Amino acid sequence: MYDKQYAACLHGIDGTIVDVEVDISNGLPYFQIVGLPDSSVKESTERVRSALRNSGAVFPLERITVNLAPADLRKEGATFDLAIAVGVLCASGQLRLPGMDRCLIIGELSLDGRLRPVRGVLAMTDAARRLGIGQVLLPLENVGEAQLIEGMRVAGIGSIGELLQRQEHLFVNIPPSSGLRDAPYLSERDEAIGEDFVDVCGQFQAKRALTIAAAGFHNLIFIGPPGSGKTMLIRRLPSILPALTDEESLEVTKIYSAAGQAPVQNRLIRQRPFRSPHHTVSLGGLVGAGSYPKPGEVSLAHRGVLFLDELPEFPRGALEALRQPIEDRRVTIVRAKAVFTFPTHFLLAATMNPCPCGIFGFATRASSCICSPVKVHQYRSRVSGPLLDRIDMHVEVPRIEYDSLRTGGSASSGELRASVQRALARQAKRYANAPLRFNGELTGRLLREHCRLLPDGQKLLADSFEALGLSVRAHDRILKLARTIADLEDSDTIGTPHLAEALQYRCLDRKL
Ligand SMILES: Nc1ncnc2c1ncn2[C@@H]1O[C@H](COP(=O)(O)OP(=O)(O)OP(=O)(O)O)[C@@H](O)[C@H]1O
Ligand SMILES: [Mg+2]
Structure with missing residues (x-):
């Protein structure tokens, strides 16, 4: 008996989708996770076993192997619990989830079968969207966060008990999320x-x-x-x-x-x-x-x-x-x-x-x-x-x-x-048409293009460069600063007064 689900883990601040494959075969009772799991993922076996038993489900006393793919990516954290539990339930015929073969499943389990929220839901949901996965099943507390990604259908559950009860009705009446437009945010x-x-x-x-x-x-x-x-x-x-x-x-x-x-x-x-x-x-x-x-x-x-x-x-x-x-x-x-x-x-x-x-x-x-x-x-x-x-x-x-x-x-x-x-x-x-928003982000070619000086300004900058012993980096930063000062004064060209003001902000170069 075999089942496959999608879970995800965090790598830095980016999410990576992980396939969770569950195989149940005859043999002595055995429950193992393979595919480069960290010790925190291995502990998942204990949580899943207890959570299923305490939710009225049967934990199969057979040979259960869980494979997390891709195998070369080291996995960490408790976010795989729910996907593994769903995999075991589906493979043992206790759960039917029609229409959910492309669904991201994330969540940590407690021993009594309740779900705990996880961190990084936003990044993981975004990773799912990029792979064309349009549904997410996760703990209730994380629903709002997943809904920030436009077009996802997000179902939240509180426990394994609730999952078993709702089964195929999980995504009924759940429309795609509207993304940032209606998102609640931290008010001023x-x-x-x-x-x-x-x-x-x-x-x-x-x-x-x-x-x-x-x-x-x-x-x-x-x-x-x-x-x-x-x-x-x-x-x-x-x-x-x-x-x-x-x-x-x-x-x-x-x-x-x-x-x-x-x-x-x-x-x-x-x-x-x-x-x-x-x-x-x-x-x-x-x-x-x-x-x-x-x-x-x-x-x-x-x-x-x-x-x-x-x-x-x-x-x-x-x-x-x-x-x-x-x-x-x-x-x-x-x-x-x-x-x-x-x-x-x-x-x-x-x-x-x-x-x-x-x-x-x-x-x-x-x-x-x-x-x-x-x-x-x-x-x-x-x-x-x-x-x-x-x-x-x-x-x-x-x-x-x-x-x-x-x-x-x-x-x-x-x-x-x-x-x-x-x-x-x-x-x-x-x-x-440039990939930046502020003058402070200008570099290289764009810097030279947008921070041209008039001859007077060029002379002033040349003199100051020698007199203050400026570095090339300081020189570039002064140009960007002068550009902002000119913008504040509503001027298209960088005038000498703008440059002079920018230069006066280097007082520590002189004193140290
Ligand atoms: N220009 C000012 N106008 C109004 N209140 C001021 C002004 N400068 C200082 N204060 C008052 O003095 C308090 C101390 O100022 P602040 O903590 O900003 O000083 P500081 O320059 O950071 O000092 P330190 O170098 O010791 O950290 C402020 O909380 C404020 O009440
Ligand atoms: Mg202070």
């Missing part, structure tokens, strides 16, 4: 930090820098004395970031689904993520950990903001590990069993004090820096040159005058967001 109220730039007094230059960063997706670092409002300013960055496109929403939701982050289960993420890991974060927590790695902070911040407050306090290893994700916009984790790649296209926003006491370069009549030059140098060198080179804007945030504190807030998030939107509309027009 649920997720927004509820903070507005109007709360920040003064700090025009810092707000300007954040507007530029949001408009072109550029990295930035704030440097300034304690209490000047650096953390406060960056926490308000999400309030001016443009919304995610449908495609980006799906990408981000897939990552959170693979990471098993509960609050987003069944819902689409519509807002850009904002991740602010503490400086005690481990290397694994930052880039992805485990022998089957889950996405780390750099991937959870994909298409959003990675906020590193107090940058010099982060361990050196963690900061150096950021170099590849920033440059390549993905991180590759090599394990003995396989290679995993996660997307990491984030906007890096960081803060730092200029020295251990925090006043160097920002002395006032009442206070001056007490750190020795060696100490200042040591402190600053905790943030390496190559990392700073990857940060487009270095912005000084001095303490504000008492007067601006008294006069209160200036531009609100609404006003800043309007300029970001205008700049974004210009970029959308320019990149209508």
